[in-house]
Amino acid sequence: MLFNSFEFIFVFLPVMFFGYFICNKIHPTIGKAWLFVGSLFFYSWWNPVYLWLLLASIIINYGFGTFLLKRKKNRKLILTIGIIFNVSLLGFFKYYDFFVSNINFLFDTNYNFLHLILPLAISFYTFQQIAYLVDVYQNKVEENSFLHYALFISFFPQLIAGPIVHHKEVMGQYVDRTNKRMNGENIAKGLFLFSIGLFKKVAIADTFAIWANEGFANSASLTLADGWITSLSYTFQLYFDFSGYSDMAIGLALLFNIRLPINFDSPYKAVSIQDFWRRWHITLSRFLTSYIYIPLGGNRVSVGRTYIHIFIVFFISGFWHGAGWTFIAWGVMHGMAMMVHRLWHQLGLKLPAIVAWFVTFQFINATWVFFRAPDFATALNVLTAMVRFDSVPVTMELFMENSDKLLIYLIGASLLALFVKNSIQWTDRLRPNPVYAAFAACLFIYAALRLQQVSEFLYFNF
Known part of the structure; x- marks a missing residue:
């Protein structure tokens, strides 16, 4: 089920919202059970076949966590087995065919592909559960209720594409009795954020998607102008798609009085690659730093090893995003950029802002471009077009037919991304009044009128 669909907005969400607070009046445990069952229904709407995988993952990881909490011996072994289980699960479903294709290519073998459909959200709930096991091992977790743990993993606003939540961030909120009653301020802020996120996705990201898809599908014939339109269209599509999802996730959680961590903080305002990764997919960066970079030794070792650690983190980041060499190349390039930034900083060099x-x-x-392209040939076609001064004008028919709209969207998206306060900043300062309500209502109505063309969020693929 998609956030940007009629069945979610006008059926599932109202039923879950009112049902939750009615159940809380009976007993808080019933309210949490309602959220858990509803989240499972939400997940199974996409493909019921993989519901068993989510449940098995929750049950097995809860078992590992319980062992770690109760046992004083062999805890490191239990943690290791738990991490291996999670990585193997993710590796099998997400990377099996990728590894087989490369083995067949390198050794001229003919192993069969399984053509597995990637289980929705497996990348996110796998990382979330690894973080939980490590936190338990480090004695950062004391609470051990199965219902609380299951809800922590499956809570529908953050289940599909994050944010990647720490156990300690939300468990106290689930048991806080003051959160069991409707909160007018949270409802206002939640609806405000949800409306902004829905508008970003439906009105902006999905429009840029049309142009980006056209450009990448015809990459061999792009001119200079076509190449820049193609790359910028995807750059802004991804920005408004992912930030839209993040807004909607945080807004939905607020309706149930749960505050999720910020996952998106105006990343295109960044003045360095390090600054970018402090703003883009913040909870993924936090996970990679806390559970890979620091355990490897972080920057507490020699300069050479520190650079190796940075490279490893970004290699994993690229591979986590997708089973393909273009994703790995994207991660490696960001890792190299981070190393250059670090060296630049250590030399005391500085550029004007x-x-x-x-x-x-x-x-x-x-x-x-590498992140979006299906292969290196397509990526190189787009990048080559962007510096192709022998063929400058717009030639793509779709681009020419929408030239005025394209210009307005590119300028408007640039202004929104670079100069306007982001939605979280707006919401933090929100004081519910008719002006804000009217603004949110206009965004929501406009987006709702365009829901006939439902599209998935880009991060569903990762």
Whole structure:
């Protein structure tokens, strides 16, 4: 089920919202059970076949966590087995065919592909459960209710595409009795955020998607202008798609009085690659830092090893996003950029802010091409077109037919991403009044009128 669908907005969400607070009046445990069962229904709407995988993962990881909490011996072994289980589960479903294709290519073998459909959200709930096991091992977790744990993993606003939540961030909120009653301020802020996120996805991201898809599908014939329209269209599509999802997830959780961590903080305002990763997919960066970079030794070792650790983290980040060499290349390029940034900083060098922003944005825009392209040939076609001065004008028929709209969208998206306060900043300062209500209502109504063309969020693929 998609956040941007009629059945979610006008049926599932109202039923879950009112049912939750009615159940809480009977007993808080019934309210939590209602949320858990509803979240399972939400997940199974996409493909009921993989519901068993989510449940098995929850039950097995809860078992590992219980062992770690109760046992004083062999805890490291239990943690290791738990991590291996989670990584193997993710590896089998997400990377099996990728590894087989590369083995067949390298050794001229003919192993069969399984053609597995990637289980929705497996990348997110796997990382979330690994973090939980490590936190239990480090004695950062004391609470051990199965219902609480199951809800922590499956809570529908953050289940599909994050944010990747820490146990300690939400468990106290689930047991806080003051959160069992409707909160007018949270409802206002939640609906405000949800409306902004829905508008970003339906009105902005999905429009840019049309142009980006057209450009990448015809990459061999792009001119200079076509290449830049293609790359920037995807750059802004991904921005508004992912930020839209993040807004909607946080807004939905607020309706149930749960505050999820911020996952998106105006990343295109970044003035360095390090600044970008402090703003983009914040909870993924936090996970990679806390559970990979620091355990490897972080920057507490030699300079050479520190650079190796940075490279490993971004290699994993690229591979986590997708089973393909273009994703790995994207991760490696970001890792190399982070190493260059670190060296630049250590040498005491500095660029003017506007130049630093320009270099950072151009690097991000160029590397997104690899992130989007189905193969290296397509990526190189788009990048080559972007520096092809022998053929400058717009030639793509779709681009020419929508030239005025394209220009307005590119300028408007740039202004929104670079100069306007982000939705979280707006919401933090929100004081519910008729003006804000009317603004949110206009965004919601406009987006709702476009729900006939439902599309998945881009991060569903990762």
